[in-house]
Amino acid sequence: PKFQDVFGHTLVELAERDERIVGVTPAMPTGCSMNFLMKKYPHRAYDVGIAEGHAVTFSAGLAKEGLIPFCNIYSSFLQRGYDQVIHDVALSRVHMVLCLDRAGLVGEDGATHHGVYDMAFLRCVPDLIVASPLNEHELRNMMLTGYKGINAPMVIRYPRGKGVLTDWRNTPRIIEIGKGRCLTEGESVAFLSIGPIGNIVQTVVSRLAEKGVSAAHYDMVFLKPLDEELLHCIGKKYDTIITVEDGCRKGGFGSAVVEFMADNDYRPRIRRVGVPDRFVEQGSVPEQYTDCGMDADSLFRLTEELLLHP
Incomplete structure (x- = not known):
């Protein structure tokens, strides 16, 4: 399966557990598979249009009000919301999960879409947790950890395209933060x-x-x-x-x-x-x-x- 489809299905699974979970995406519901949540829970998923900075701040505001947003943005386009990541997410230490789809080299879309800078520009921001999964099981583990294992902002970066596992639907577990x-x-x-x-x-x-x-x-x-x-x-x-x-x-x-x-x-x-x-x-x-x-x-x-x- 594609990493983004694993994200989409896992988000629906988590949303079934907890009504506080919501999804936010800036005009990428199909590309990042947020459309799965939109179909199942249409009032708990928000497409804010091509406005990445607003998507980040909107998610932070929802988190301040007690919801747990999963904000999904292509890595390359998070550059448009960097100020908001620092001031509205990290500085406020809100509980939300920022999922960066299309992290790394993306193929034919070329230089405008390669998500190759996020690790460099995020690792200097205090109070952010930044992780990247080896495979689909680890992506699901990280999503559960971001939702239930911590009370802080977490960034999960994963690539465009297919993963490596056929049997990807594991029982997610909470992983220890900062452990390789x-x-x-x-x-x-x-x-x-x-x-x-x-x-x-x-x-x-x-x-x-x-x-x-x-x-x-x-x-x-x-x-x-x-x-x-x-x-x-x-x-x-x-x-x-x-x-x-x-x-x-x-x-x-x-x-x-x-x-x-x-x-x-x-x-x-x-x-x-x-x-x-x-x-x-x-x-x-x-x-x-x-x-x-x-x-x-x-x-x-x-x-x-x-x-x-x-």
């Missing part, structure tokens, strides 16, 4: 990823194992707050670290890891893989990944080069 996890143990090199691009990293780790290279893979889950306990363990253990993100290299997830290592006097060799400092033109998502060096073959070659030249 080790997906694969290893000794030679550590991959740190966030979001669905971690599935590509898992493929690379398996290919490296076939070549006799022991690579670890950590899914950090949360950009903010970072799992500092896990990063301390990684900083002490590994001389070579590769960060992988479906977002801009400058100021994003990899930069956050570099800052942590520098601030805590760890000195591993770190390579950041992500969208370079240029606008990425139209093409399929696999073509764009290859163009940016984010595909499995490029990651495999990078790892081999690093290990051959320690």
Whole structure:
């Protein structure tokens, strides 16, 4: 299924539990699958038109009145509501969930629609929780956590298009805020990823194992707050670290890891893989990944080069 359809169905499931849950979208009900909620509960879903800043402030106002809004905006278009995210959401610490559809590279829509800047511009905002799911189960877990596990604003970013699971309808569970996890143990090199691009990293780790290279893979889950306990363990253990993100290299997830290592006097060799400092033109998502060096073959070659030249 598409990530946005999993979002839409899960939102309806949560709305069935709690009448305080409402949906807000700025003219994207079909694109983000908010139309599922509109069909089931037409008086609890709002399309505010092409007005992203208003969508954010409107959601914050609903939250102030005791509702729990799920505000769904394409990542690229949240840029139009950045002021409102800071002043109306984070500063007020309202309980709402901001779901960023189309996060990362989006394919043929091109440079205007790539959602590659959100991690860089959100991680500097105090009192926001920012997370990205590896797969559809994790998206559902995060939505439940944003609704029931915390009383603060939470951002969930996920990509355009299909996920990776056929049996996606798990029983959601509340996850611990700011906790990452080790997906694969290893000794030679550590991959740190966030979001669905971690599935590509898992493929690379398996290919490296076939070549006799022991690579670890950590899914950090949360950009903010970072799992500092896990990063301390990684900083002490590994001389070579590769960060992988479906977002801009400058100021994003990899930069956050570099800052942590520098601030805590760890000195591993770190390579950041992500969208370079240029606008990425139209093409399929696999073509764009290859163009940016984010595909499995490029990651495999990078790892081999690093290990051959320690």
